[in-house]
Amino acid sequence: MKFGIDRLLADPELRAPLKGKRVALLAHPASVTADLTHSLDALAGLGDLKLSAAFGPQHGMRGDKQDNMVETEDFTDPQHGIPVFSLYGEVRRPTGQSMGTFDVLLVDMQDLGCRIYTFITTLLYVLEAAAQHKKAVWVLDRPNPAGRPIEGLTLLPGWESFVGAGPIPMRHGMTLGELGRWFVDHFKLDLDYRVIEMEGYEPEAAPGYGWPIGERVWINPSPNAPNLWMARAYAGTVMLEGTTLSEGRGTTRPLEIFGAPDIDTKAVIAEMRSFAPQWLAGCVLRETWFEPTFHKHVGKLCSGVHIHAEGPSYDHEAFKPWRVQALAFKAIRRLYPAYDLWRDFPYEYEFGKLAIDVINGGPGLREWVDAPQTTAADLDAVTIPDEQAWEAERRPYLLY
Numbered sequence: 001m002k003f004g005i006d007r008l009l010a011d012p013e014l015r016a017p018l019k020g021k022r023v024a025l026l027a028h029p030a031s032v033t034a035d036l037t038h039s040l041d042a043l044a045g046l047g048d049l050k051l052s053a054a055f056g057p058q059h060g061m062r063g064d065k066q067d068n069m070v071e072t073e074d075f076t077d078p079q080h081g082i083p084v085f086s087l088y089g090e091v092r093r094p095t096g097q098s099m100g101t102f103d104v105l106l107v108d109m110q111d112l113g114c115r116i117y118t119f120i121t122t123l124l125y126v127l128e129a130a131a132q133h134k135k136a137v138w139v140l141d142r143p144n145p146a147g148r149p150i151e152g153l154t155l156l157p158g159w160e161s162f163v164g165a166g167p168i169p170m171r172h173g174m175t176l177g178e179l180g181r182w183f184v185d186h187f188k189l190d191l192d193y194r195v196i197e198m199e200g201y202e203p204e205a206a207p208g209y210g211w212p213i214g215e216r217v218w219i220n221p222s223p224n225a226p227n228l229w230m231a232r233a234y235a236g237t238v239m240l241e242g243t244t245l246s247e248g249r250g251t252t253r254p255l256e257i258f259g260a261p262d263i264d265t266k267a268v269i270a271e272m273r274s275f276a277p278q279w280l281a282g283c284v285l286r287e288t289w290f291e292p293t294f295h296k297h298v299g300k301l302c303s304g305v306h307i308h309a310e311g312p313s314y315d316h317e318a319f320k321p322w323r324v325q326a327l328a329f330k331a332i333r334r335l336y337p338a339y340d341l342w343r344d345f346p347y348e349y350e351f352g353k354l355a356i357d358v359i360n361g362g363p364g365l366r367e368w369v370d371a372p373q374t375t376a377a378d379l380d381a382v383t384i385p386d387e388q389a390w391e392a393e394r395r396p397y398l399l400y
Contacts, residue, residue, distance in 0.1 A: 001212045004140030004177070004196035005031070005039050005108050014196060015048060017104075022052035024102035026087075026126060028061060028119075030110035030221040039108045039140075044080050051082060053101035057109065057122045058088040059222045088118075092162060093125045096133070104136040110221040111176045113146030114235045115155065116163040116359055118348075119221070123176060124165045124183050127191065136192035141177035141399070143201060145231035147209040148173040150394075152235060152322045154386040155361025162348045164361045169390050170322050171235035174397065175201075181397040201400045209316045224254040232309035233283075236325030239365070242356030243329070244343050246302055250292030257288060258325075259304025261297055263332060263339075269305060271331035272324075276376035279327050282319030284308040326379065329369045342366065 008014050023043070025031075031039040040061075044051050054061060060072035061084055072086040085098040105126060109119045123139070130137045152170025160166065166186060172179065177195035184193050203210035211218075211228050218227055225231065230253075237255040240247035248257040259265055269285050286306045292298050305328065309319055332339055347355035357363045368379050 001143075001198060001200040001215060003034070003142050003198055003216075005042070005142075006034050007199060008106075008140055008196050009033065009042055009046070012048065015046070018049055021050065021103040022101065023049055024053040024055060024105045025051065026055040026057065026105060026107045026109065026122070028057055028059065028109055028221055030219040031108040032219060034216070036217070036219075039106075040077070040080065043106070051080065053082050053098065054084045055094065055098070055105070055126070056084060056086055056088070058118045060086065060088070087122050087125070092122075094129045099129055099133040099135060102135065104138060105130060106138050106140055107176070107180075108140040108142070109176060110142050110219070111144060111179075112221065112225060112231045112234050113144040113171060113173065114238060115152070115165070115168045115170050115172060115361070116238050117222075117234070118162055120176065120179055121162050121165040123180055124187070127180065127183055127189055127193065128187070131189040131191040134191070136194070137180070138194045138196060139177040139180050140196045141175050141198050141201075143198070143210045143212070144173065144175050144203065145208075145211040145228050146171060146173070146235060147211075147232075147316060148203045149317065149319075150387045150390050151320055151383075152387070153360060153362065153364050153383055154390065156364075159358070159361045161350050161358055163359060169386055170238075170360070172390070172394070174394055175399070178394070178397050178399050181399075182394060185397070195399060197399055203400055206316070224249060226252070226254065229308070229310045230255050232314075232319065233307050233321045233324075236321030236323070237307065239322075239325050239329075239356060239359055242343055242347060242354065242359045243341050244296070245332075245341070246290075246292055246296045246304070248290065248292070248304075249295035250298060251290045253290075253306065256309075257290060257304050257306045258328065259288070259290065259302040261300045261302050263303055263336065265303045265305045267335055268328060268331045271335055272327045275331060275334070276323070276327050279320055279323040279376060282309075282313075282315035282317070283321075283324065284311070284313045285324075323379070326365060326369065327376075330374075333369050337372075341369075 150173045155164045248254040288304045288306045347358045350358045356366050
């Protein structure tokens with residue numbers, strides 16, 4: 001398999017339209033070539049390309065910022081002498097000044113295939129700015145490690161945010177290049193948009209289902225995205241950020257585990273299996289214990305659950321991470337009706353809304369969890385139509 005960056009580097013004909021243009025790169029730590037050279041260094045080494053600027057998304061070009069809502073400063077790259085503009089600092093959208101530094105923006109970011117992962121919102125923002133300033137955007141495509149499956153409620157009108165770029169379900173099943181095509185069409189953007197497609201990408205093929213296991217190494221695209229299994233679970237476990245439960249930050253398996261000091265996860269797992277066993281297909285739940293070294297419940301022993309989206313028991317089509325995590329919330333609510341589950345704090349600078357609702361693009365998931373009489377079928381009844389509608393809507397934009 002060849003990623004978009006490797007095809008661009010290997011084929012002068014692909015680069016021909018860039019001749020004489022000022023070229024910028026939007027990238028992060030996982031933006032590397034097949035031989036693990038960072039894309040910025042690889043592009044700077046080409047004799048026929050003029051690299052004039054770079055941009056970094058949330059967590060920074062270097063990926064050094066650990067948590068959400070920790071901003072990154074602009075800086076000058078010491079090796080290449082070009083400005084590196086932060087799109088998660090004083091601004092989220094590129095300014096007119098930074099847009100004046102290039103003619104073509106290359107976007108080379110490893111995504112996780114989840115609506116809330118802010119790299120896709122950053123892509124939308126740079127597409128909108130490029131349309132306004134008459135710039136071109138090329139996405140150097142990379143795999144979606146979560147694959148093609150679709151899951152979750154569609155974001156509702158009025159719930160747009162930095163973790164909600166548009167009416168997309170939580171797990172969208174598209175590559176960044178494909179999603180950019182949908183953005184351009186859906187938001188009616190007028191710009192020169194191109195995708196440098198991958199070669200040999202087979203998103204339905206085992207064992208990686210789009211991620212080339214054994215062929216490409218995994219590099220964290222953000223500090224708490226340590227492996228493929230996390231990427232598979234993330235469309236569910238990201239909801240933990242809107243709760244008082246630990247999502248495993250401060251451990252070696254963030255966003256694969258969850259827990260708290262004051263719950264009995266053996267009982268939680270049993271309740272999950274009793275309430276909606278059909279939602280647990282494709283993965284294994286294992287009771288675990290952990291003590292976070294930072295973040296929620298720091299220094300406290302937590303009773304936890306590890307969601308194993310790997311190994312012989314993993315079934316890619318059957319695994320429903322959003323429903324698995326929703327089921328965990330429901331089980332906790334049933335076992336502990338008065339449990340202080342929902343975290344009340346500004347999430348990605350959204351004030352006046354509960355974080356769990358910002359994450360889900362509306363209150364529907366929380367209301368289902370909190371209502372005593374709701375069933376698994378009730379959540380399916382509102383979610384499945386959204387998932388089916390997205391499957392039809394995305395079809396014209398798929399490249400692989």
